[in-house]
Amino acid sequence: MGSVNEVDDQRARFEAKLSDLRGRRFTAVDYWDIHIDAPEPARWDYGDWHHAVMGFELTCDAGPATVTWTNTFFPHGVEVFDNGIQEHLVLGEGGPVRIGPLIDSGSVWRRYLGAAVRRTALHWERMELGPARRADGSVVAPARTVDVPTALRIDFDAGAVWFVAAIPQLPDARAMGFDDPAFLR
Template structure:
């Protein structure tokens, strides 16, 4: 079998990257955000969900992996990439930076670290695209539809963790726009339900 980055079909490459996490043990987790110019640390911990704007770096016993948002299928979905998250970001003095979790205090991650990933799953949704028109109204491309992976799930003996391409909508942090260019890490099936994921099997 080819490595995920050598698979020609985007969906097959996506599935290979996701299934490639099975059996790995996560040793450390890194959340990345845009550069913080404020005097206060960037917030990322909201209890049963965490905000990793640029994505999540996973240090595993089989090497590093990245979970981030991409436009592989359409803007925006979630995807597993091989290698360190730093290798997929444009870093620099004012570039993205690690914001959490706090070293030695992983919170909800404590129950999952150093245990094998037993299974993986993805949630795909069909996005309807309207016709593309010129300024004069002439149709350039007809209406179409595309399948987008909006969320994925990692299963452990202690439970599941979801990664969603989604953006909370402050000031009401309970409102969420799914399909955004941020990553939300969710630890609660109830939170997934509240975000609009109606498939109970995906929330198990």
């Protein structure tokens, strides 16, 4: 990672991409997941938050938008792109697989489709990373602290949907540590 100014500039560009979703209207949502042969579909809807393992693609009035994991700051952060998700995944016979479109009667997305995005927000977590070491124990890179965007929120007049990166194990936002009132309201 570069200087403090380079990191701040990169973070500002990163947040601007999410802000660009404001005003856009979604007509469909597709989640992408790792291909797993299982009798039940993968769970992605946890009520007040969602977990799209590989990411999701939003079909919008102004073209597609993708939210997927990246390593811009450190692995497992989320990022927004102004194109289809296929541009960001390695597709093949073993997956990942598309789950969607998520507009059936049971989907939380049903009430948001066609509505304009009113607000967006990112949740950043500070991570302390130990030194990177070779197999012989010698240090390759010193210990460092990084800020990682681990969740994002998209607000509509009818409510909000938010997504987390990585694979959280807890059932609700507050239990996961996302207790910032500005982020959860």
